[in-house]
Amino acid sequence: MTADALPPRTVRSAPDRLLAVLAAFDHAHPALCLTDISRRAGLTLTTTHRLVGALTEWGALERDADGLYHVGLRLWEIAALAPRGLALRQVALPYLEDLYEATHENVQLAVRDGGEVVYVEWLSGRSAVGVHIRVGARWPLHATGVGLALLAHSGQPFQEAYCAGPLTAFTPYTIADPARLRRELAEVRRSGVAVSSRQITEDTLSVAAPVHGRDGGVTAAVSIVVPHATAQAAVLVPAVRLAARGISRALGWRPEAR
Template identity: 80%
Template sequence: MTSRSAPDRLLSVLGAFDHEHSALSLTEIARRAGLSLTTAHRLVGALTAWGALERDRSGVYQVGLRLWELAALAPRGPALRQIALPYLEDLYEATHENVQLAVRDGTEVVYIEWISGRSAVGVHIRIGARWPLHATGVGLALLAHDDPARQEEYCAGPLAAFTPYTLTDPVRLRRQLAEVRRTGVAVSDRQVTDDALSVAAPVRGAGGTVVAAVSVVVPRSEAQVPVLAPAVRIAARGISRALGWRPERG
């Protein structure tokens, strides 16, 4: 077996943490990272000294504030969220439903902001959550404006199903993406849960490239897409302009 490099081992320690495993003992870190206990002890010690990990009084480790400070520098993370937040809040005030902002990472969307309505439909979303592109409104909005070759590669599958309504047929997915480009909004109907519908629109950067997507998620039984679509478009357009996009430039 090929030995792993020191950077790979360090990254495997950090990769041991996720939303379901946010607090781990040293033994758990070693097991999840595929490392010996001795190696894990040494690497965890170094990461803790630097601030990437923090250890509580019971000996359990969690992600440290130093990583949060670095993440705050990411242009597609907190920086984008800060610019977008006023427009997301306006969209929430207009709908009083769940409002989301997401970016693309490979074949998935990553949610970087979420405003939850008090009586809004329940969603399986939290900041940092990931879902396949084809199964969400924001994902469809992002995928529809991707490079045609990469778009076709994604449509070729495999396409995971979460409900009987999830788009898993490449032909239907391609048709849906064409409709997104035509209308400027993406509608995801019961694709993740069978009681929710989302309406999303793309957010463009200064050069006109789609860099994010914003959406509102409502109970499917109460969804009024013709009413929601203009509000979502206005929010996406406002964020785009705040990022420097001008229609005449792209």
């Protein structure tokens, strides 16, 4: 039994077991054999075989020519209805495309889930700087531009608890000090944009701005990621703010009515 295996539990509900099969798949494990699924889900091979059969018949999983299982098209179609996933992306896409076209850099849209950002869109030209994110990827809030923008506009108790740490450092430049993070968040609220410099990798910089929903609350953040060496943050700020305001308006935000 390897480190990532769960011990088989005897008392688990039927939904719990089925969802454990789906949760066996992640970015590091997009294709699995029955034995892998059984081990990662903490289920017997017999139970796994039965559940994978039901999921495959329904279309939530697909089996390839090598006998490996993948997430299926039918699950993807239903998941496309998630308001904070593809549905948000559909509204935002024209504005993200405009931002991409104006800059030809990596453009992202992200939402907050607990203490992490989840990227729901990422436009990347073949010439843009290589970055270590992709759709569905997660990063801690304090280390990314979108994360800082989302954290700065979350509830005060949540912000305090988050700032108290622990704050993981990915590079020597990551904001891992609570007092510095609090100052940074105040600056994000003051300026309306978040600049994250060399925090995830030492060669990139991101500029992010908050996206407001119909009720005025911040529901997402849009950002651009560029090479640190040649970045001119001042040039990128207006473009990112414009994209964020466009998406906010498309979501029903009316600042002038407030």
